[in-house]
């Protein structure tokens with residue numbers, strides 16, 4: 001027999017970006033504790049639909065913690081209480097019978113709410129477009145040995161590249177700053193020889209875009225690192241700071 | 252100034268780095284100030300002599316003072332601007348504010364702007380107490396032991412007499428604890444903002460920041476505390 005629990009959900013409902021939102025209270029009865037958080041919402045939505053009500057809108061795609069689509073604040077914690085876990089990988093067994101969960105969308109001026117728990121994160125895409133790429137000559141793949149990369153740098157770049165762009169860092173930051181995201185993107189390129197070519201231009205362009213989008217300024221609270229489902233380190237922010245300063249000095 | 256660097260001055264990161272550099276300058280000043288304070292324990296000659304040496308070349312003194320005033324103003328104004336921007340960046344507030352960080356000393360981080368502003372207000376009191384006040388007047392007179400006529404002990408006497416008032420000593424000690432709190436986050440924060448990310452150094456820097464904050468609080472508090480305990484100067 002599966003274990004089941006009852007939860008009270010206080011969910012942010014908002015029809016569109018320009019209509020006002022409010023919390024609605026739903027009872028989630030007999031929820032199998034082996035369900036993921038999103039599956040629990042699916043169950044709630046099926047019941048809502050049965051009763052002729054509008055289901056709760058939330059973003060999701062892979063449901064295996066790799067795409068970065070999902071995410072919401074559960075009682076003020078981005079992606080819920082588990083460390084290094086996306087909302088889709090969070091399980092109902094992490095909660096206790098009778099718990100009340102306040103579920104809110106990411107809050108940032110740069111991430112307007114589209115509907116309910118869905119926010120528009122295209123500000124991240126625009127930051128990437130501004131400089132989060134390397135210019136390479138396409139054609140046949142070059143011989144891997146022709147471009148040696150120290151193992152330490154490769155590992156570090158890989159850790160930074162683990163960022164899935166979910167936006168939890170912005171949501172968790174008291175200042176709604178995006179520097180962990182930008183730091184990760186800058187780092188994984190700046191650490192590798194292919195990324196060094198456009199290094200200064202990239203740092204300038206991405207930071208400029210980040211500021212333009214209306215994200216806040218980092219004041220080193222490190223809430224982002226704690227909330228990141230991929231556990232991206234704040235060292236990436238320090239590296240971003242250094243990369244940006246370097247670009248500033250080089251003019 | 253090229254248009255590009257003017258634009259950079261509006262950038263989030265560069266302004267943070269300006270706060271960090273001015274913070275570093277002010278921290279350096281505090282270290283020097285604290286070292287000077289400790290001369291009180293060596294008696295009036297050492298302490299007043301040090302003060303006189305500082306005032307020996309007025310032009311140099313004012314150069315340093317202007318530099319410090321500039322650093323202070325830039326530090327304060329930039330942080331206020333950044334804080335106001337940060338408030339706006341959230342947009343709609345969260346109904347529930349939570350955290351996933353397991354760090355125990357979040358208080359210092361959250362209160363940086365308030366601890367900073369408190370130190371700013373304290374500075375007004377502090378400058379009027381000592382820097383701008385008459386160092387050779389009646390406030391500097393100290394009776395050294397029973398029966399001896401009061402002597403003018405200059406800045407030493409002024410500091411001693413001022414801290415004999417328990418309320419003033421209390422206010423100073425309280426503000427120094429706040430200053431210590433500010434530094435405990437500030438020092439590691441400026442290292443991060445200036446781009447130190449070496450794995451082997453960062454944990455040490457964070458601990459050092461805490462220790463230095465604590466040492467500053469204890470160090471600065473030691474003078475009013477000592478004066479209130481001893482009451483009569485050991486001349």
Ligand code: FES
Nearest residue numbers: 063067068070088
């Ligand atoms: S749905 Fe893909 S990471 Fe959660």
